[in-house]
Amino acid sequence: MTSSDRVSEPFVELLDSRPEALREAAEDFGRLVCAPPLGVLRPRSAAEVGDALAYAGPRGIPVAARAGGHSMYGQGQAGGGIVLDLGDLSAVGPVTGERVEVQAGALWRDVLAATLPYGLAPPVLTDYLGAGVGGVLTVGGLGGASHRHGLVADSVLELEVVTGAGEHLVCSPEQHGALFHAVLAGLGQVAVIVRATLRLSPAPTLVRRYCLYYPDLDGYLADQHLLATDRRFAYLEGQARPAEDTAGDWTYMVEAVAPHQGAIPPDDRTLLAGLSFAASESTDLGYFEFANRVATDEEVLRATGEWLHPHPWLNLLLPEDTAASVVTDVLTDPAFRDLRGTGLVLLYPLLTRTLRAPLFRRPPGEVVHLLALLRTAAPGTADPMVAANRTAYENARAQGAVAYPANALPMSPGDWRLHYGSRWSTLAEAKSRHDPHGILGRGHGMGW
Ligand SMILES: Cc1cc2nc3c(=O)[nH]c(=O)nc-3n(C[C@H](O)[C@H](O)[C@H](O)COP(=O)(O)OP(=O)(O)OC[C@H]3O[C@@H](n4cnc5c(N)ncnc54)[C@H](O)[C@@H]3O)c2cc1C
Known part of the structure; x- marks a missing residue:
């Protein structure tokens, strides 16, 4: 019996395949691409994310994580696959010292609301706080403070992820550093972010x-x-x-x-x-x-x-x-x-x-x-x-x-190679190691 067989039955029962759930998962802010999945899972833990990926991987079923749902062109969709709606993984806190723990389905508005009572805020915010933590960290995140502090993703100290291979890991620059750097601004190609620890800085009133x-x-x-x-x-x-x-x-x-x-x-x-x-x-x-x-x-x-x-x-x-x-x-x-x-x-x-x-x-x-x-x-x-x-x-x-x-x-696979230039091999290596079945992030069309 393989690990994917073990999880199949209970996992499949959790999939929501009601037409309205599929319709919602096939929509995003762009309203240009509509690729209904087979089902939507609302994981309540990293273990449930792991079950979904362990089930989908060997079967080659595409999986996409959805945080705030503000993709422009179907990047967060998984036609014929599974959408992981992270709405139930949206806790923010605690704030300790100048850092905060956030789950990937939280919205930036909630992150800011939780840190401001401590006089603190993420050093960079995007213009729109209704986007999701997972979505912004995987694209990078630019805003008015970027000329001073870089990307939103540059303030991440640590990540808890489940890789496309179903491995549940905590990573940071010091621990599984290559994975950490392949996840941030990595367009969701290698892992699903479950939780992030963010650095904070003093906020003005x-x-x-x-x-x-x-x-x-x-x-x-x-x-x-x-x-x-x-x-x-x-x-x-x-x-x-x-x-x-x-x-x-x-x-x-x-x-x-x-x-x-x-x-x-x-x-x-x-x-x-x-x-x-x-x-x-x-x-x-x-x-x-x-x-x-x-x-x-x-x-x-x-x-x-x-x-x-x-x-x-x-x-x-x-x-x-x-x-x-x-x-x-x-x-x-x-x-x-x-x-x-x-x-x-x-x-x-x-x-x-x-x-x-x-x-x-x-x-x-x-x-x-x-x-x-x-x-x-x-x-x-x-x-x-x-x-x-x-x-x-x-x-x-x-x-x-x-x-x-x-x-x-x-964007064609050839466009993506040009886009990444000398970093293409870094991404490709991380992809083959952490998402060997190529099930994650297919909405970007990198053509793995
Ligand atoms: C009104 C508006 C204003 C914006 N302003 C800015 C701005 O000022 N600066 C800026 O940089 N961007 C801006 N954006 C773009 C926005 O930051 C991106 O579209 C972002 O990816 C949206 O994240 P989301 O979670 O809401 O979307 P989603 O569609 O849920 O996710 C976006 C992508 O991230 C992936 N993803 C989501 N969660 C996870 C996860 N936990 N693990 C792995 N992958 C995940 C999805 O699969 C998808 O590919 C703006 C968007 C809107 C709609």
Whole structure:
């Protein structure tokens, strides 16, 4: 009798194959891919995750973990396989010293709510706190503090995982280090994260948010370079915005945030010295209100129904020397014209020496820029937008760009090899060792 036979009967009884469960597991934030699984398992322990993987592996059944469900293109789906819905593995705490234990199905909003009473927060948060811990750690996680502290995944001290081979392990840089580094920003190819220990840092209670406006891209990028490298702000992002008076022009806005000590406000003059913006404004906000700001947008978009529309999003990391050219190409491309009306374009710098997870891919150079083209499609109209993403990706790649793989972007196995470059063999080795049946993370289309 093999280990997979032993677990088969009780495990199969736990699978939810009701049509509504399968439908939900075949949907994600992208609303572009719909691959119903055979069943959904809601594991309550690492042992149950292990049972599922031990059952699925020898049978070659695909398995995908689902935390917050915000994949863009079916990355968290397992057509004809098993979706592990981690909703029951979402405990947060305890907070001890400057660290917190979190289960992988928790949402970042709950993580922050649990750490703030201690005056602490993860050093980097993504813009949206409704995403899941497991999903963000496997993609990497970029946000306004990344120019100082790197990826969300870079604050992980330890992981508890179950590998595709069904092995239950605790890993860290010191213990099973190769596995630890293959899981973080590793797109769920080798293991399911069950729990993470995160490093925390002191959180302010108040912040001052500055919006600095620029009429031209070159001036904007020059100031973004300065701000990323001198690191005067705690948080640094920015946007391209359609100019109001003209048909096709764009303007640019740095969004920068400094902690506010209440009685001692930030020194505006020092923070804004040497910059070339044309206009500026600032607002004081509570820290949680600022960190959780996308929740308000979500509420509005849920009310209009657009939250549930297709989201053909494209995230690219641009080298500094071609950033202006790639951005101009995309913003003047008729295939992306809808960005002027309903989209959002994020454009902000990252300091590469802070981005540590080895499987996180980015262009070379001291500074790179995240370009996020965030579009919403009316139902049934997204296919040409996904095709435009592909064309934009190829053009950008020819100019040295790399995908930030939280995208609605068809990628072939050959694209993935190019994406990983010299790290492909590291990932392939970890894959064959820890997921020998190739059942995990098939939604990315790496073609193992
Ligand atoms: C409104 C919005 C704003 C966003 N803003 C940002 C941003 O500012 N910065 C940024 O970096 N990203 C941002 N994202 C992208 C988001 O971080 C990714 O899409 C992330 O992968 C979503 O995680 P999830 O858990 O919600 O999704 P899921 O679909 O549940 O998971 C995403 C992927 O991770 C895998 N996975 C999930 N849990 C586990 C686990 N425990 N073990 C192994 N693999 C697992 C899934 O199988 C899937 O492949 C944003 C997304 C949205 C919808």
